[in-house]
Structure formats: structure tokens, C-alpha cells
Amino acid sequence: MSLTTLHTASCGFESARQVGVLPDDHPSHRLHGHSFVARIRAALPDDWAAFPGAQVSTLSQRLQACTAPLDYRLLNEVLPLPTDENLARWLRDRLDVPGLEQVGIQSTADQGVDLDRHDQAHVWRRYRFQSAHKLPNVPLGHKCGRLHGHGFEVILHANQDAGGRDISIDYDHLDEVWAPFHYQLHQRYLNAIEGLENPTSEVIAGWLWDRLKGVLPELSWVTVYETGSCGANFNGADYRIWKEMTLDSALFLRQAPSDDPLSHIHGHTYTLRLHLSAPLDTVMGWTVDFGDVKDRFNPIFKALDHHPLHELPGLDDCDTASLSHWILTEARKVLPQEDRVDLYETRGSGAIALLGHEGPALPI
Structure with missing residues (x-):
């Protein structure tokens, strides 16, 4: 299986809208507002950012600049029918990002639309x-x-x-x-x-x-x-399971220029999701016991949490793409069913390392 890397970014914006295409008695037909979250995934070229490891910060900046005209606005003044699908298209058409795989609009914590480059919603x-x-x-x-x-x-x-x-x-x-x-x-x-x-x-x-x-x-x-x-x-x-955890770790980026803040020691509370794919055990009713996932991964977790990541052996650099690759490699030694690692340094902004199919998009 070949390894795929997707860089991700997200940002929020506060807006009002009225969705006139819906029936008159539909709540969203009336003027209302949301705390929206926009999120994107892209398979970026290696040389896209100013230096290796700058992909997440650069992608986040591009997305923030693109959503700025939507923040604290009546969206109907920007596009005639501001549905979640049309907002995703509006962003997709204006984002100057190569390899853009998916643009998502999360209009509440409990609903959203992710639109791919083929207009699949x-x-x-x-x-x-x-x-x-x-x-x-x-x-x-x-x-x-x-x-x-x-x-x-x-x-x-x-x-x-x-x-x-x-x-x-x-x-x-x-x-x-x-x-x-x-x-x-x-x-x-x-x-x-x-x-x-x-x-x-x-x-x-x-x-x-x-x-x-x-x-x-x-x-x-x-x-x-x-x-x-x-x-x-x-x-x-197919069945897939995931286990999520947080890591509090320090790092710096070795390839960042000396005048860039990312070259200095800093830290994140990372969100880490381990994804596993396996046949269903028809007796136990599970693919892999969540407790076994936690126990087997625990030594790797302890090497990451409350530690300086730049001291990890075998890690080329501490950007989220390199880290997600390292975690995927180490995890598969004890959990061969592991085929995807999501690692976010802030909400929705980070990298995904995956083998095979991506599976469903989960809320951030």
C-alpha cells in the first residue's frame, strides 16, 4: 500500500444568512446565523511552502485570507444562495492551493458538507x-x-x-x-x-x-x-474504528529559517486519531478491542506526550506530516490494522498519513 499525505487547515467565521431556496416554513428560510467552520484537505507538492514543514501554517493563512470576506457578513450579499454546498464551492473556486482534495463547511457542531473536486457532496x-x-x-x-x-x-x-x-x-x-x-x-x-x-x-x-x-x-x-x-x-x-487522544509536546522545526518562529522551541496540544481497519470478529462483535488499541499504543504515546519531539530517534523533522508518518510506522509494529493517522496541532489544522482508503470525514 502506498502512503498518502494530506495537509489540512480549518478556520471559523461568524455570519448570517437566509436560504431562500428552502420552503417558506423551513427555519433556514428565515434570517439566522451560524458559527461556521471551513476546513480543507490538500495533497500539496513537496516544494509548495517556503520551507519543508511550513505547509500547515501556509495553508491556514491561505484559508483565513479566503474566508475573511465572509466573517461578520450577511452571506446573501456575497453569494445569492449561501447553502453549505455553495459556500464550499465559493471557497474552492477562490483558494489558491494546488492538490485541493476537499473543501468542507461545518455550519454547526452537528452538521456539515464536504465537497470534493468532482462536486461530490x-x-x-x-x-x-x-x-x-x-x-x-x-x-x-x-x-x-x-x-x-x-x-x-x-x-x-x-x-x-x-x-x-x-x-x-x-x-x-x-x-x-x-x-x-x-x-x-x-x-x-x-x-x-x-x-x-x-x-x-x-x-x-x-x-x-x-x-x-x-x-x-x-x-x-x-x-x-x-x-x-x-x-x-x-x-x-468494511468496518473501521478510531481511537482519539491528546498529546502535550514541545518541538521546533529543523528546516525553518532562523528568523521564523517555527525554528524556536514551542509546543502544541495535539489531537491524535488512530484509525484501524479489520474484519469483524463475529464472536466478539468488534474488529479490535479499544482497550487493546490503548494498551499496545501506550509506549508510543508515552514517548510523545510531555516530551520534546525533536529528540525522538528516527524522526526527520517535527512538522505534522513527518510526525504522522513516524506515528503510523511505529503504530503498525504493534497494531498492524493501523492504516491512518490524523494529527492536528490546532483544531482541524495538521496532516493525515494514510494507507489505502481514507474512510469517512469526521467532525473536528
Whole structure:
């Protein structure tokens, strides 16, 4: 498998809008406002930035400059129909960035659209339910074998060729599709529901897929958050899981010019997501136990957290692309199912190192 590197950036802007293409009784038809987040992913040429390692800061600056005309504005004065899809197109057409793979607009913490260069719209919306469960097949003494509960989160992802349309899939349509499932799952004991006798995150994602795909043909992934830092994805064929953590680390960039602040020792609270892909264990109901991921990765985590990254052996430089490559290489030694590492030095700004398919975009 070949290694792909994507650099990412995000920034926020505060704007009002009125989406006149929607029916008169639709809430978004009225004048309203959002704290938007714009995010981009790009496969940048090696020589694009002023020096190796400057890609994230340069990409962030380009995105901030592009979104500046939208900040504290009535968006209808900038573009006639400011849907999330059209905002993403507006940014895509104005960003001077090579290798641009995806432009996303996150209009709330729970909804957004990611638009690729082929005008394929990836629409997503997040839902929540509070339920109890236990895993009946885990080894004796495993904490998940005890009856416990979670504030689960589900993201429905729907892909569609937008074809230049102002709106691809209305978020309200996703609400209508989700409503009966919320009734089935919210404030319930999941093990008592037919098909969820072993309700792991993977099994819940597959259960939802089987029941949603018929009423939402555009469904592309189902994501289930078991906690805020781990969950599973299913697309009807493949299962993926992820584990998220934060790192507090110091660094400097070796190749930065001496007059650049990045050449000086500084630090970040990084957000790190480990993504793993594996077949489903039909007895356990999972691909890889989240606890095993944490335990096996823990020595690598300890080498990164609260340490100077520039002292890591075998690390060429401390930019997020180099770091994500290093983490992916080290993680695969103990977790061969690992095929993607997301590393953000600030919210949504960093690099992704991946082998094979990227999988679904998750909120930042």
C-alpha cells in the first residue's frame, strides 16, 4: 500500500444568512446565523511552502485570507444562495492551493458538507441517544462485560453527486430518517433489542446500516461514537474504528529559517486519531478491542506526550506530516490494522498519513 499525505487547515467565521431556496416554513428560510467552520484537505507538492514543514501554517493563512470576506457578513450579499454546498464551492473556486482534495463547511457542531473536486457532496449530521448495554462475550473481568451506559452519538453520512445544485440532501430529511431509530434506541437497554444482543460499536453501526440504507439510498457510512474518543464506522462492507487522544509536546522545526518562529522551541496540544481497519470478529462483535488499541499504543504515546519531539530517534523533522508518518510506522509494529493517522496541532489544522482508503470525514 502506498502512503498518502494530506495537509489540512480549518478556520471559523461568524455570519448570517437566509436560504431562500428552502420552503417558506423551513427555519433556514428565515434570517439566522451560524458559527461556521471551513476546513480543507490538500495533497500539496513537496516544494509548495517556503520551507519543508511550513505547509500547515501556509495553508491556514491561505484559508483565513479566503474566508475573511465572509466573517461578520450577511452571506446573501456575497453569494445569492449561501447553502453549505455553495459556500464550499465559493471557497474552492477562490483558494489558491494546488492538490485541493476537499473543501468542507461545518455550519454547526452537528452538521456539515464536504465537497470534493468532482462536486461530490458528502453530507453528514450527528445524533445522540442515551442507553445501557453490556458485552456478553468478553473475557471474565473485562469492564465492558458489566452493565453500564453511554451517551452514544451517531453520524449519518450521505454521498451524492451534487451536480452544481444548491443543496444536495437537506439536513431535515436526515432528521426524518433518523427519528424512528432515536425512538428505538434512546433510553433503552440495547441488549434487549433484536439484533443488538452483543451491542458493540461495530454491531450497532452495522445494525443501523441494514435498516437505514433502504430508506436513505445515498447513505455512505454510519459512524457510532461509543465515547467522545472512540468509535466505529461501517459502509455496508468494511468496518473501521478510531481511537482519539491528546498529546502535550514541545518541538521546533529543523528546516525553518532562523528568523521564523517555527525554528524556536514551542509546543502544541495535539489531537491524535488512530484509525484501524479489520474484519469483524463475529464472536466478539468488534474488529479490535479499544482497550487493546490503548494498551499496545501506550509506549508510543508515552514517548510523545510531555516530551520534546525533536529528540525522538528516527524522526526527520517535527512538522505534522513527518510526525504522522513516524506515528503510523511505529503504530503498525504493534497494531498492524493501523492504516491512518490524523494529527492536528490546532483544531482541524495538521496532516493525515494514510494507507489505502481514507474512510469517512469526521467532525473536528
